[in-house]
Amino acid sequence: MDIDLTQPKMGFFxxxxxxxxxxxxxxxCKQWNQLPSDGYALSGNSYDNTNRLSSTTWRHVAFVExxxxxxxxxxxxxxxxxxCKHCTNAGCFEACPTGAIVRNEFDDVYVQPDICNxxxxxxxxxxxxxxxxxxxxxVAQKCTLCYDRQKDGLEPACAKSCPTDSITFGPVxxxxxxxxxxxxxxxxxxxxxxxxGVDGEETKDVGPLNAFFLIPxxxxxxxLPPKPVLPSRFQPAAYTAGLAxxxxxxxxxxxxxxxSRERA
Amino acid sequence: MxxxxxxxxxxxxxxxxxxxxxxxxxxxxxxxxxGGFGRxxxxxYDHPILRKAHxxxxxxxxxFVGGASAGSAALASFASQSDDxxxxxxxxxxxxxxxxxxxxxxxxxxxxxxxxxxxxxMLRIVKLKxxxxxxxxxxxxxxxxxxxxxxxxxRADGVVPVDPFGWIPPALIAxxxxxxxxxxxxxxxxxxxxxxxxxxxxxxxxIPAIFVLSGVAAGAALQNVLLALTGPPTATSRKLEIVxxxxxxxxxxxxxxxxxxxxEAGNALFAGPRGSKLKTWTLGxxxxxxxxxxxxxxxxxxAHNKPHxxxxxxxxxxxxxxxxxxxxxxxxxxxxxxDDPRAYLRHPE
Numbered sequence: 001m002d003i004d005l006t007q008p009k010m011g012f013f014x015x016x017x018x019x020x021x022x023x024x025x026x027x028x029c030k031q032w033n034q035l036p037s038d039g040y041a042l043s044g045n046s047y048d049n050t051n052r053l054s055s056t057t058w059r060h061v062a063f064v065e066x067x068x069x070x071x072x073x074x075x076x077x078x079x080x081x082x083x084c085k086h087c088t089n090a091g092c093f094e095a096c097p098t099g100a101i102v103r104n105e106f107d108d109v110y111v112q113p114d115i116c117n118x119x120x121x122x123x124x125x126x127x128x129x130x131x132x133x134x135x136x137x138x139v140a141q142k143c144t145l146c147y148d149r150q151k152d153g154l155e156p157a158c159a160k161s162c163p164t165d166s167i168t169f170g171p172v173x174x175x176x177x178x179x180x181x182x183x184x185x186x187x188x189x190x191x192x193x194x195x196x197g198v199d200g201e202e203t204k205d206v207g208p209l210n211a212f213f214l215i216p217x218x219x220x221x222x223x224l225p226p227k228p229v230l231p232s233r234f235q236p237a238a239y240t241a242g243l244a245x246x247x248x249x250x251x252x253x254x255x256x257x258x259x260s261r262e263r264a
Numbered sequence: 265m266x267x268x269x270x271x272x273x274x275x276x277x278x279x280x281x282x283x284x285x286x287x288x289x290x291x292x293x294x295x296x297x298x299g300g301f302g303r304x305x306x307x308x309y310d311h312p313i314l315r316k317a318h319x320x321x322x323x324x325x326x327x328f329v330g331g332a333s334a335g336s337a338a339l340a341s342f343a344s345q346s347d348d349x350x351x352x353x354x355x356x357x358x359x360x361x362x363x364x365x366x367x368x369x370x371x372x373x374x375x376x377x378x379x380x381x382x383x384x385x386m387l388r389i390v391k392l393k394x395x396x397x398x399x400x401x402x403x404x405x406x407x408x409x410x411x412x413x414x415x416x417x418x419r420a421d422g423v424v425p426v427d428p429f430g431w432i433p434p435a436l437i438a439x440x441x442x443x444x445x446x447x448x449x450x451x452x453x454x455x456x457x458x459x460x461x462x463x464x465x466x467x468x469x470x471i472p473a474i475f476v477l478s479g480v481a482a483g484a485a486l487q488n489v490l491l492a493l494t495g496p497p498t499a500t501s502r503k504l505e506i507v508x509x510x511x512x513x514x515x516x517x518x519x520x521x522x523x524x525x526x527x528e529a530g531n532a533l534f535a536g537p538r539g540s541k542l543k544t545w546t547l548g549x550x551x552x553x554x555x556x557x558x559x560x561x562x563x564x565x566x567a568h569n570k571p572h573x574x575x576x577x578x579x580x581x582x583x584x585x586x587x588x589x590x591x592x593x594x595x596x597x598x599x600x601x602x603d604d605p606r607a608y609l610r611h612p613e
Contacts, residue, residue, distance in 0.1 A: 048309075097389075098388065099388060118377055123317050124314065124315065125459050127460040130315070217305075221305045223308035234459075235457075237469050238453065239450070241450075241471075241473040242449070242453050245514075247446075249507075253338060257342035259348075
């Protein structure tokens with residue numbers, strides 16, 4: 001098949017200030033991708049009974065309640081639809097020993113279910129805690145950015161279902177321009193917001209995110225790491241330590257077992 | 265500023281504020297410098313940010329068996345230089361151990377993956393960036409060399425009539441063996457160090473070395489058990505005890521340094537019941553006790569201090585138990601560290 005070199009990077013821009021917490025994205029994602037339910041347990045944490053992304057939940061709406069008893073008017077309630085970040089330098093992609101995790105033609109990080117062997121190494125290698133092994137399927141699963149829909153020229157199910165356009169889908173460059181304009185518009189109106197995943201501290205290791213966010217508070221409030229680490233960065237030190245110890249023990253072993261009449 | 269909270273901003277006042285809205289109140293709240301809100305939130309309901317690996321006893325067992333096999337194979341290489349009859353016995357035992365150990369390693373990995381053919385998925389590509397891929401080839405080449413050497417040993421022992429690998433020159437096997445054994449002993453440490461899990465990546469300068477030393481100590485202990493079980497004690501037992509003691513002491517020193525260097529991020533491994541168990545078994549039973557038991561024969565290797573079978577078995581059993589607890593604590597600490605969002609928030613690299 002020919003490679004379309006004009007195909008731009010495709011991604012999500014999720015605007016927290018527009019989210020109304022309807023969870024249509026969660027439901028649409030589950031329906032389109034035929035993901036099983038997660039049960040009916042109540043978490044007690046606001047309206048969030050999903051709790052987090054998982055192997056069978058590829059969109060998760062977080063509910064952040066900031067209640068201020070002294071000045072109730074300053075209270076606010078924020079919702080954020082979380083998703084796989086589709087990192088430029090993806091920890092899961094680097095860790096995968098089978099080549100099951102690839103970057104597809106839309107520059108999205110995709111797990112090929114027929115190649116994945118369920119080793120689970122991508123799981124602790126994801127700096128955002130997104131990818132997970134589904135125990136019954138025995139393979140790693142996460143947001144595909146609706147690869148199948150994109151192939152047919154459709155937008156992902158979550159973006160399609162979002163009634164407020166808090167989730168928008170499109171070429172990442174266009175989304176960034178749009179997001180920047182939105183930040184400026186909100187700042188003009190006095191609301192302090194920032195983009196997460198475009199050029200901040202969080203992109204130092206993992207690079208710009210193809211699924212990025214507009215957030216009105218610190219990242220950790222939404223369970224986003226302020227400084228996600230890229231695990232492969234730790235390899236040089238780790239290999240050095242291991243091989244240095246191996247060399248040292250080889251010297252000890254050779255010395256102890258050196259052939260000599262006196263010892264034998 | 266004060267117009268933000270209620271004037272059509274989508275994220276504005278939404279809850280519990282009816283009738284209480286006041287621009288001044290918002291301004292006052294913002295002026296407190298807590299982001300505008302009385303209760304500063306550090307985490308999202310303390311939910312984990314990271315996700316833990318599903319690894320259980322199979323992987324703990326693999327880390328332990330793989331390390332001890334690599335340690336045994338390395339000892340066989342050193343001892344093969346010597347003509348001492350005890351050393352010859354060690355070489356023979358260690359060669360068979362390496363083959364059995366690598367077969368057991370493969371079986372444990374397959375058990376973790378679920379189906380045997382899933383192992384083959386990892387052989388479809390070579391990926392130096394992934395320690396798991398590097399490890400698969402380390403294990404595969406280590407097993408191959410272990411198999412060739414075991415067959416040669418069996419030929420020398422008269423168990424098999426011919427050596428089907430006779431055509432492979434030793435000059436080709438030696439470097440493959442050296443590299444695959446070193447990687448086999450160290451890569452599992454690299455594997456867990458190169459993740460996003462704080463307790464693991466904080467130990468990236470320690471864990472791979474600790475695993476190598478623990479593997480050598482376990483290999484030496486295992487070989488001492490086999491020597492004691494298969495014949496009379498010899499000077500080889502003492503040599504193995506020296507290697508084991510050096511490795512165990514270096515391992516204990518690195519473990520303590522790791523604890524200091526990791527600080528709070530090391531709590532998942534060093535604090536609480538897991539930390540107590542690690543210190544009791546790996547440092548106490550696995551290091552200090554064997555040292556005390558073998559000290560007399562190490563310091564004064566005279567006739568009255570000849571290696572004693574029961575003492576040797578006891579020493580080796582303690583070292584092996586300490587080695588297993590180390591691997592177990594290391595793997596399970598990663599689970600707790602992943603579940604603690606504060607470890608990741610407070611200790612970024």
